[in-house]
Amino acid sequence: MSKLTAQGSSLISTMAINDNKAGMEGLNKEKINQIIFEASKGSKFFENEQKKEEQLNQKILEQQILISSLSSAMLFHGLKEADELIEKLKACQDLSHTIVHVDMDAFYAAVEMRDDPRLKDKPMAVGGMSMLSTSNYIARKYGVRAAMPGFIALKLCPNLVLVEPNFTKYTAVSQEIREIFAQYDPNFSPMSLDEAYLDLTEHLIYRRGSSNLCRIFLLRLKTDNSSIVVNDLECTCNLNAVLRPSVINLEELKINSVSSENLQEYLNSLDFSNFNLPKDCQVCNKKLPPFSLKLYDTTVEDAVLEMRNRIEQRTFLTASAGIAPNTMLAKVCSDRNKPNGQFQIHPDVQEIEEFMKNLPIRKISGIGKVTEKLLGSLNISLCSDLYKQRALLYHAFSSLTFQYFMKITLGMGSTSLEKDEERKSLSTERTFAEISDPAQLYEKCAELCQHLAKDLNEEQLMGKTVSLKIKTISFEIKTRSHTLQCYTNDEKIIFNAAKQLLKVEIDSVKQSLLRLRLMGVRMSKLVPQASNQVSIVSLFHQSNRLTSTASRTNTHNFNIQKTDFDEKDFSTSINILEANDPVLESTMTTRHSQKSLFQKTQSPQKKSIESGMKNSIMKFVSKSERCSDKIANNCYVESNIKVENNNNLRNLDCENSSSTSLKLQSNSKSNFSNAAMQNVSQATLISSVESKQKTFISCPVCGQQKFDWPLDQLNQHMDLCLSRKTIKTILQDDKNSNKRGAVQVENDDSLPSVPKRKKTQIAVDSYFK
DNA sequence: TACATACAC
């Protein structure tokens, strides 16, 4: 392995090919690594990789030192802690879910091969000279794989055909497979265009009670065993959409008279030329292809096989799937029989344990090349080794990472598919031929900011923290960030911040040039632009002791003064606000009931507003909590100063150019939420100060007061306060009930369920009616 | 809050 060159450089372990990916088994790794090495050595990229490798080796060394310093007592302690954790984890192991991970085989490459049969028997990859997205299985035999630059791939495989990516096409195919996913789990969780997690638990219950007819699907007859051969004259529409309904409705089918055991045999014996079926597709008018009928069982295996077959019938592409009690295992399983296969781990502790025993840690999602090497230095390469070395791991890693490792050895993972949370950041970055001229660097920065602002506007988002990312021509990456005083998605404000961050970097390399190969800008701390004023008003309205001076200080040009609202008539104030919100306005006119109003206010953005508000509130509260009894007054003064300062900073941040202040005015809504938070914070603080003796925090949402509230309790309480149920209750009960304490936990099951996260719009056809 | 690192796709 330690092949040395004349230059004294050697292969970099983290750069070497790994046989981790499917289709990479049994190839000449030695030779491949040598070619990669020869093609890379001496480049700036390679030098940077070497530097990173050295850093990693240093880290390993430090880790070794730490470990050798552990006394046996400490090791024993680590063992004890590990075993206790393991017991706890085992106690809450949940094997009741059936999670499936579906992954299209060599997706982009497969799409290109499908659409250009000339590629079918050739090694090919999707991407360009600098980077490949994916390769087909023929190319993988040569070591050509995703994330490899095209020019190196060509050295490995001179006959490699490179195909430019066509994302529009991949997105369209993705839409098709997602329609199928949705029929098995409407809440499926897509991870990318080509893969998704599904929770089949519910589906399987329905499935067991379903009639055989629901589980019969059409398969095109294959001449070839590997892939569907498409005849130019034949219809390539979704057979199970255009023809299946007619077939299933056939009088002659009479499957009820056939026993389940003999049904498949019976289906095979049917001759559809005798039946009254259309000869041509109603959609494309082409001839319908010959087909067979396949009956799928009620088991998971058959459910997943059915799904995969339907994907293939629809897209002419194959998928692989993994079935297991949690996402971590399902993901590993989907890789096991790739391509075009599936694998199941049954919900059985023994079986899971057996499976994990010989599983390389690198197969686990979340363990990459660095962690693999780090663990390798502790003689850990299999998942069972994580258990063997648990005493060491306890000391060598953070508590979170340690827990993660212990979960892995036990074969545990997430048993529910996370809800699509609001995005946390949005960014754009570009690699380019070296730029070192400051004017050109600023120009590039401006371009990126324009791009980012456009994206933010399209997503109806505003953010507070602007980050600049730069990569020098020697591949060193730096990020610099600045948090603004107000949320924005204004191009000029973003550029002003990014520009200053860039200036510092340009200035920091005195007497020489900042030579870059990449620049990027990112916006984080995001809030929805169509600010949900119901929630914000509820904050003002309900927050007690909100002084009118405090309200007016920061609202700028917002057209409604919060103090104008009649405290008693909460629903009225909401309506007024809504009528002033262009987004909500349109729904106001068509609104017939409280329900529709409610649904509107529960837009997907709602959640993040809540969490955004809560974060801001909590941040403040935690700050005020830190003020002890004695310095409560000082705290108040400091807070005033801080607000003043913020105003100054805001000017600095936002008034970068002559046109900006004007822009800001038209954008005043954006300031509102921020100003709102400050006011609320101030109000909360005032009440806190007025109480003099203790940190007296009143919930800014419901106004309920608590003495010395522990933060997590307040946090929890605010979750409830900000929840839709509560808001609905306020809407309904506002007039007759004035007691603040009424806003509490409720379990009104009659309420409509929370709309699920916004998923790709999918027409779910009536499967299992 | 700022920054770096690791990771997935």
Next chain:
DNA sequence: AATGGTGTATGTA
């Protein structure tokens, strides 16, 4: 000649 872009999580200071 040539090694991506987007987003999340986590550790550290």
